[in-house]
Structures are given as C-alpha cells and as structure tokens.
Amino acid sequence: xxxxxxxxxxxxxxxxxxxxxxxxxxxxxxxxxxxxxxxxxxxxxxxxxxxxxxxxxxxxxxxxxxxxxxxxxxxxxxxxxxxxxxxxxxxxxxxxxxxxxxxxxx
Amino acid sequence: xxxxxxxxxxxxxxxxxxxxxxxxxxxxxxxxxxxxxxxxxxxxxxxxxxxxxxxxxxxxxxxxxxxxxxxxxxxxxxxxxxxxxxxxxxxxxxxxxxxxxxxxxxxxxxxxxxxxxxxxxxxxxxxxxxxxxxxxxxxxxxxxxxxxxxxxxxxxxxxxxxxxxxxxxxxxxxxxxxxxxxxxxxxxxxxxxxxxx
Numbered sequence: 002x003x004x005x006x007x008x009x010x011x012x013x014x015x016x017x018x019x020x021x022x023x024x025x026x027x028x029x030x031x032x033x034x035x036x037x038x039x040x041x042x043x044x045x046x047x048x049x050x051x052x053x054x055x056x057x058x059x060x061x062x063x064x065x066x067x068x069x070x071x072x073x074x075x076x077x078x079x080x081x082x083x084x085x086x087x088x089x090x091x092x093x094x095x096x097x098x099x100x101x102x103x104x105x106x107x
Numbered sequence: 108x109x110x111x112x113x114x115x116x117x118x119x120x121x122x123x124x125x126x127x128x129x130x131x132x133x134x135x136x137x138x139x140x141x142x143x144x145x146x147x148x149x150x151x152x153x154x155x156x157x158x159x160x161x162x163x164x165x166x167x168x169x170x171x172x173x174x175x176x177x178x179x180x181x182x183x184x185x186x187x188x189x190x191x192x193x194x195x196x197x198x199x200x201x202x203x204x205x206x207x208x209x210x211x212x213x214x215x216x217x218x219x220x221x222x223x224x225x226x227x228x229x230x231x232x233x234x235x236x237x238x239x240x241x242x243x244x245x246x247x248x249x250x251x252x253x254x255x256x257x258x259x260x261x262x263x264x265x266x267x268x269x270x271x272x273x274x275x276x277x278x279x280x281x282x283x284x285x286x287x288x289x290x291x292x293x294x295x296x297x298x299x300x301x302x303x304x
Binding site for chain 2: 008009013015017019020023025026027031032036037040041044050051054058063064069070073074076079081082084085088089091097
C-alpha cells in the first residue's frame with residue numbers, strides 16, 4: 002500500500018502535536034479537578050509521542066518508535082501513581098480539590 | 108490529506124472537550140475519542156505497532172484505571188466535587204506568552220523544511236505491510252531487543268518501582284489488622300493523621 006497519494010507534510014503533524022501539547026498545558030493550569038489534570042497530562046504525553054513518531058517517519062529510523070513505546074510505559078506508571086495519590090488524598094480528607102491540598106505549599 | 112485534517116479536527120475537538128468538561132466521566136469519553144484518533148494517525152505514519160500499543164495500553168488500561176478511580180471517588184457518602192475553576196492572576200500573561208510561543212513554533216515548523224524526506228511524509232518503501240517493513244512488529248522488536256535493550260530493562264525497573272509505590276500509597280492495611288496487631292495499627296494511623304494535620 003502506497004500512501005503517497007495523500008502525502009502530508011510533516012510540519013502539519015508537528016503543528017498538530019504542538020497544538021495538542023498546548024491544550025494539555027491549558028488543562029493542567031486551569032482545572033482544579035486532579036483527574037482532569039491527569040488526563041491533560043496524558044494529552045501532553047500523546048502530543049510528544051505524535052512528534053516522536055512523526056520524526057521517526059521523516060528520518061525513516063525506528064528509534065522514534067522505541068522512544069514512543071518507552072514514553073507510553075512511563076505514562077502508565079505515572080497515571081497509576083498519580084491516581085493512587087488522588088485516592089489517598091480523598092481517603093484522608095474527603096476532598097480532592099487541588100487548591101485545598103496545599104500542605105507542601107512553600 | 109483529507110484523513111489528516113479529519114483526524115486533526117477530531118483530536119483537537121476532543122482535547123478541548125476534555126479540558127472543558129464539567130465531570131471527569133465526560134473527560135474520559137473525550138480522552139477515548141482522542142486516543143482512537145491518535146492511533147489512526149499513527150497508522151497513517153506507518154507506526155502500526157505503536158498504534159496497537161496506543162489502543163491496548165491507553166484505551167485499554169489507563170482509561171479503565173481512570174474510570175475505576177472516578178467510580179471509587181463518586182461512591183462515597185459525600186459527592187466527589189470540587190469548587191469552581193478559578194483563574195489565577197498569572198494565567199493571562201502566561202497564556203499570552205504561550206500563544207506567542209506556539210505561534211513561533213507553528214510558523215517555524217510550517218515554513219522550514221525538516222528532514223531529508225523533503226518535508227513530506229511518504230512511504231519509505233512500497234513494501235509496507237510486509238513482514239520486515241518500517242514500523243512493523245519485526246522491525247520494532249529487532250531494534251528494541253538489540254540496540255535498545257538497556258532502556259527496555261530500565262523501563263521494567265520503573266514499572267516495578269511504580270507498582271511498589273502504588274501499593275505503599277493506596278494499599279489497605281486491613282490484613283495487618285486481622286493478625287492481632289490492632290492496637291499498634293490504630294496508633295500508627297493516629298500518628299500518621301496527626302502528622303498530616
């Protein structure tokens with residue numbers, strides 16, 4: 002199967018990746034719900050992965066695929082630990098508002 | 108090209124839906140749409156194995172984890188609720204700076220030509236879909252288990268640390284209570300709560 006008939010410039014993929022990363026950053030900054038903040042972090046991980054896979058394609062080198070695979074693994078670990086922290090905070094305080102949980106605020 | 112624009116619109120719309128949704132459950136649905144669109148985008152980039160991993164790990168494991176936590180937090184006596192989203196004072200200048208930076212990135216990437224492929228993502232060979240093509244499982248595995256073996260092993264260590272950390276953080280201490288160490292356990296809980304308050 003030859004995909005050259007709808008060849009897309011890689012700049013479009015990188016632009017899409019940066020837009021998605023930006024949306025994820027907005028979500029982390031603006032929302033107070035820790036679950037939605039974690040999902041925004043997942044959006045940012047995915048944007049980085051899209052850039053990696055795009056560059057792997059552009060240079061015909063599958064190291065980008067390896068890197069994306071490792072990023073997915075680390076994202077899974079990050080989501081598990083983040084959700085565990087949310088559960089612990091909720092169990093202790095019956096409240097998961099990130100502005101209320103400010104014990105470590107400097 | 109048409110496929111790319113459809114997928115890009117779907118991903119951006121679902122991302123906006125995620126960060127504006129009132130309830131986390133709606134965000135999870137938006138995240139599912141985002142992941143599936145991204146997996147199809149990976150397919151257009153000839154990353155078949157990454158696309159499958161995206162579906163299996165993200166849509167299959169991480170989203171279910173999110174759903175479990177949402178169900179867990181919503182089932183208590185008190186409703187899982189947070190206050191209204193406040194916009195901190197620093198957000199507006201930060202948003203302006205971020206928009207300008209994003210504009211630079213977009214202008215830069217859309218103007219310059221990147222890579223030796225003359226800036227166009229094309230098939231590296233016409234044998235895509237065969238056993239050893241670029242992005243196939245054989246290609247990926249041969250690279251992962253030969254030159255990238257050390258990162259792979261380090262990843263397993265990271266996952267083990269994550270499992271231990273999750274069990275330590277969220278693990279219940281009822282098994283210790285059943286073995287007759289009730290008093291000691293309650294004391295330690297009281298001590299822990301006094302530390303956290």
